[in-house]
Amino acid sequence: MSKAWHAQRLGWEIKRLRWRLGTFGLLGVVLLLFSVAMTLFEAVPLARDLHVRSQDLERRAREATVPPSPAPATIEDNGYSPSFTTFLHSLFAMANKEGIATSQVAYKAETEGDGKVERYFVALSMKASYPQLRMFSADLRTLGGMRLEHVTISRGDIGQTTLDVRVELSFAIERPA
CATH class of the missing domain: 3.30.70.60 (Ribosomal protein S6/Translation elongation factor EF1B)
Incomplete structure (x- = not known):
């Protein structure tokens, strides 16, 4: 089977999917793909950044000390x-x-x-x-x-x-x- 046949088959399957889903179904698939992309490119890096910041904050809280009182002299x-x-x-x-x-x-x-x-x-x-x-x-x-x-x-x-x-x-x- 050649590449041309696979490309033709893919085009035919997309047309068939559009016919089966209709306009609203196709819109739903596009929205689903958009939400997956937003999750991968926005939410996951943001969660990593929040995790790194919380670890940094915990480290700084552990290192914080009460200021020393002066020596009697x-x-x-x-x-x-x-x-x-x-x-x-x-x-x-x-x-x-x-x-x-x-x-x-x-x-x-x-x-x-x-x-x-x-x-x-x-x-x-x-x-x-x-x-x-x-x-x-x-x-x-x-x-x-x-x-x-x-x-x-x-x-x-x-x-x-x-x-x-x-x-x-x-x-x-x-x-x-």
Whole structure:
């Protein structure tokens, strides 16, 4: 059997298939072939990419560490509580770990009650992306004695990925009697 005969036979089978299926059946076959092609060329590579990204995310989560607290020799006695200094050090270590640039920091101290509790209010301005901000806020949850008071997020242009963030938080310390 020659190639010409096979080509003729294939043409005849296609005509017969069109006659048997009709217009809607042929449209269904075309849609079925299109969906198979989309699955092979779009969904499968996307699933592979998602798998690779999830493995990378799990690896990065395993490597993430809590920022170290400073050694006692690095804490200077300048009238402020060492635990507030440790808190500030941890706060900036968390921001640096996520690659966040802090542009301005202000704080004030208030004494509550009979002087046994000191509350420090800290306001910091920074520039960060959405993923950096999410990781930083997750890290903030590990700090004890801290309360997040207010967060302001703004973006100059809808196309920008960098956010201007202002975070206001308070830190309470109980003084020994």
